[in-house]
Amino acid sequence: MTTTHFTGLHTVAVPVDDQDAALAFYRDVLGFEVRMDGDLQEGFRWIEVAPPGAAVSVALVAAGPDQPAGVDTGIRLATSDAAADHATLGAHGVRVEELLRWDGVPPMFSMRDLDGNVLYVTEISVG
Numbered sequence: 001m002t003t004t005h006f007t008g009l010h011t012v013a014v015p016v017d018d019q020d021a022a023l024a025f026y027r028d029v030l031g032f033e034v035r036m037d038g039d040l041q042e043g044f045r046w047i048e049v050a051p052p053g054a055a056v057s058v059a060l061v062a063a064g065p066d067q068p069a070g071v072d073t074g075i076r077l078a079t080s081d082a083a084a085d086h087a088t089l090g091a092h093g094v095r096v097e098e099l100l101r102w103d104g105v106p107p108m109f110s111m112r113d114l115d116g117n118v119l120y121v122t123e124i125s126v127g
Contacts, residue, residue: 008055008056009055009056010056010057011048011056011057011058011059012056012057012058012059012073012075013058013059013061013067014058014059014060014061014071014073014075014113014117015061015062015063015064015067015068015069015071015115015117016060016061016062016063016069016113016114016115016117017063017069017115018114018115019045019047019060019061019062021114022047022060022113022114022115023037023047023049023060025113025114026049026058026060026113027049029089029092029094030051030089031051031052032049032050032051032052032058033049033050033051033052034047034048034049035048035049035050035057036048044062045062046059046061047059047060047061048060051077051078058075063115069115069116069117070115070116070117071117071118072117072118073117073118073119074120075119075120076120076121076122077119077120077121077122078122078123078124079121079122079123079124080123080124080125081123082099082106082107082108082109082121082122082123083099083107083123085121086099086109086121089111094111094112095111095112096109096110096111097109097110097111106122106123106124106125107122107123108120108121108122108123109121
């Protein structure tokens, strides 16, 4: 077995067609905080956003031929109230899917950002 020094997960990249529009959506609609927004080199802008207090951030990276927008990100966002977030986001025009409720399983739903990237929202009980 290989030994590494990994200690956690830092950032997950999401490809977007328009970084400014994506930044506005994640910041103003989803309520994420901006952790970084800068040009790392000419023509390469790096934007990191995250829910306040979250350990892992989302990098809004420019989409391209090898990394198109509109993907299933596999990202699961935690919420304390899935039904309330489902209603709020839907009221703000976010494409949300049905709020799923199964016995013994926390409420959850999926949504899409402006580029059609799929994100999942799951209610996590605190306590």
